[in-house]
Amino acid sequence: MSSWLDYTINGLIVGNVYALVAVGLALIFGVSRLINFAQGSIYLVGAYIGWVAVVQLHTPLPLTIILVAVVAALVGLIIERFGLRPLQNSVRIAPLLATIGISFVLDQLVMLTFSPNPRALPSQLPDVRFQIGGGTIGPLDLLIAGVGITSALLLFVFLRYTKLGWAVRAASQDRDAAMQMGVDVNRVNQTVFGIAAALGGVSGLLVGMYYNQIDTAMSLQATLKGVVAEVVGGAGNVPGAVVGSLLLGLVESYGIAVFGTSYRNLFAFLLLVVVLVLRPNGLFASARQAPPEPLTGTFIAPSRPVRIPRWAFAVAVALFAILPLLPVSFYVLQTLINAWLLGMLALSLTLVAGTIGQVSLGHAALLAIGAYTSALLSLTLNLPVGLAIIAGGLMSAALGTILISPSFRLRGHYVSIATLAIGEIVSLVILNWESVTRGPIGISGIPPLSLFGYDLVDPKAVYWFSFVVMVVLALLQVRLLGSHLGRSFRAIRDDDIAARAYGLSLNRYKSLAFIFGGFAAGVSGGIAAHLYSYINHETFNTQQSILALTVVILGGLGNVVGALLGAVALVGLPEVFRIAAEYRILIYGIVLLLLVRFRPQGLLGTI
Amino acid sequence: MSNINRRTLVKGSLAAAIAGTTISRAAFADADPILLGVSGPLTGPNAQYGTQWKQGFDLALDEITAAGGINGRKLAYTFEDSQSDPRQSVAIAQKFVSDPRIMMELGDFSSPASMAASPIYQRGGLVQFGFTNSHPDFTKGGDFMWSTSVSQADEQPLLAAYAVKKLGLKKLAVLHLNTDWGRTSRDYFNNAAKDYGAEIVVTEGYIAEERDFRSTLVRVRDANPDGLVLISYYSDGALIARQARQVGLKQVICAASSVYSPKFLELGGDAVEDVHVGTRYFPEDPRPEVQKFIAGFKKKYNGLEPDAFNAYSYDAMNMAAAVIRIGGTDRKAIRDAFAKVKDVPSVIFGTATFDVATRRVKGAMNAELVVRNGHFTVWDGKPT
CATH class of the missing domain: 1.10.3470 (ABC transporter involved in vitamin B12 uptake, BtuC)
Incomplete structure (x- = not known):
């Protein structure tokens, strides 16, 4: 006692x-x-x-x-x-x-x-x-x-x-x-x-x-x-x-x-x-207290997105698609592979945070769920890697949505805090649930990426694979945003009371956004697992969640092209600053501050 | 070549502008040094270990250069900061693999970062020499993965023998870092201690960021052990020892070699007095390689005492030099040279020879130390 x-x-x-x-x-x-x-x-x-x-x-x-x-x-x-x-x-x-x-x-x-x-x-x-x-x-x-x-x-x-x-x-x-x-x-x-x-x-x-x-x-x-x-x-x-x-x-x-x-x-x-x-206002909030966030969405202010002509996209996609045929080093390709993987995560987050206004600070958890699912399925059940990655995406969509659903009633900063906590919880469960996740020892010997029985080990093949997956996800998302679903998402973000008055079920639309977003993030995690061949509870950490959010804000909330541009920039900048050795993260921080200062709505603006 | 020049130049001017510190590897005067790539943390949460690596590397390189280099050529390294992040370590791996000047890679620090890069090194045919990678699966990544990290299967039974046989502890509480290293070590330790007849009354794993151990220590106290075993690094080990003494636990404390650092004494203060440490070397060790290492280190770093991570990186650089002397400047021949290199003088192993089957080195040296009057000293056999 x-x-x-x-x-x-x-x-x-x-x-x-x-x-x-x-x-x-x-x-x-x-x-x-x-x-x-x-x-x-x-x-x-x-x-x-x-x-x-x-x-x-x-x-x-x-x-x-x-x-x-x-x-x-x-x-x-x-x-x-x-x-x-x-x-x-x-x-x-x-x-x-x-x-x-x-x-x-x-x-x-x-x-x-x-x-x-x-x-x-x-x-x-x-x-x-x-x-x-x-x-x-x-x-x-x-x-x-x-x-x-x-x-x-x-x-x-x-x-x-x-x-x-x-x-x-x-x-x-x-x-x-x-x-x-x-x-x-x-x-x-x-x-x-x-x-x-x-x-x-x-x-x-x-x-x-x-x-x-x-x-x-x-x-x-x-x-x-x-x-x-x-x-x-x-x-x-x-x-x-x-x-x-x-x-x-x-x-x-x-x-x-x-x-x-x-x-x-x-x-x-x-x-x-x-x-x-x-008690979303904390344990000691009085009943009379005004809600801590404004009722309508000034959290994410609309801005005029930068219009990019269609042909420019086509040229950019074509350029990146033929890049491996040009004399570029594998280092550049690998850096861009990282950018495409981060880009998928950013697509997911820009939908969830930008389009429907649920700013998540625990997005790395979705990567981890996808990665572990895909790794374990391909190792223990010998599932083909392609299918395992899709299964990882589905698991991430399902589990992510279930985990986040209790916080659907929260607004503004509270969503961010709740997702931060959920992200930490997922990582700690991975650490402690040893019979499934192998705890701190992690999972090693994950088979490399393969498609229809052919191993994709050449950096060029991995590059094309991740690039195509990302482009497909991005096109799907553009289609989604243009549909009535996209309009409903934005309506909920901009004014959830008005949206509800119009008969939109908030929870249902938030779930839909998380299902789509969870899938993209899970696929990204799955590919990463097969690329790395070894993962443990530290592979997908809080820093990655913060990085993903930075990418999304930098690109412009809800902006698909912005998310991809942001991913290339934030993967690329620290690599470019490598010549500055120990000083590179400092320079990166300063560049980030300057961008926020002069372009707070993001490079390409909120959609 | 241009890359290095630019790197050194920018680094030098930045450093001069900001801190005025000196850069150790400034001179690349003679043409074309033999280049090693290091992938490790210089920023981020593990930055301290990357800094310690550099100290060991630089000392070893000074000695190698003074001894005439490698067949007349200089040995040098380029250190790429990975922040121990797998995304960055894989990019660095591609960079090293596609850079024909790089003969061998050293690092990375954490298992996720190192082992994510292994497939790239393996396919690219560049040796990944992971000198702190104790994860049992690290060298299973392929025949280009070699490690001089002391196998925990070797080290932990030695510590268990110290605690159980020498110190006579029968009921042990084991506190370990809940990482791949801590977990693997704990399992080897517990098995060995049980074989020697001790009972493990409680095991507690903690995460690396943990600062507060008071409640953990209540659990330890309630299990009523007669000794505490710390499978820790020096900073968390010092915290646990301090808090154990503060909450009034007076049991004997035994710690793994990873706490062996002057920082352990500095951070722990009076609380680490009488802590027993199983290490691979100690300051008064008469072995010539140890004396050379310690004297050289103190001379180069203004009287600073080297610690375990300094010794690992110093040994690793010497091993790299020995391997390249045999393998020359062909990446595949360098890999084959790991199997040929014999009896390389080593602080940690005495002399190091790889076991070709596991691609690791067996038979780490053993020294049983105890902290007395704020210094690590050889244990005199007296109980504490």
């Missing part, structure tokens, strides 16, 4: 750690309705500034905290001023992409400055331990709890009782009305970003000290857990974020207690999905 006390205490301790990030995320979401993916990077910057202060400058703890808070707040202000403010009148999704780009840039800068090796960040507090239950806690636990709870309380008071706080809340409820009432919305945003960034930086410092370890990979994990905690508590609700974090910590700890360590994150993400489905 005493173990349960220990699990509870441990859950609260780690929840405490999550709370620091979640509070900052909640604050920013509360004002700008933006999930700030760069919060984890500010946390990283804070940790390394702390390292410089503690190890190089030997500052005492209070000074360290102030220094970190000031520098992090400055970084936050710079992000707000140069990364996000220029985008405030553009599509709602542009700032989201901008924060992803900013996080690339910040993470890379830290890595280039400090090297990717982990470093020790010694705690400056006396090393005394207090016995609680079967374990102990130290002064840092108390300090982290103190900072988390105090900052949540201070923010609560600030938002409720000060004039600037009122302005913040007014701006979050209705930006235009607040401006008419004379609220300086830019100053409000600055204040919020400054506070949130300072908090993020200090949390990085404290968590680094807590584990005596900082490394450049800590950023994404912090963001993921922070987002989960924040949404569980109710996006934008600062005290809710603290409670959500503690709850997340407890669920993880009890999950470990009952099922073992490797199930930990499974429970974190299941909690998120359950909360989203049952």
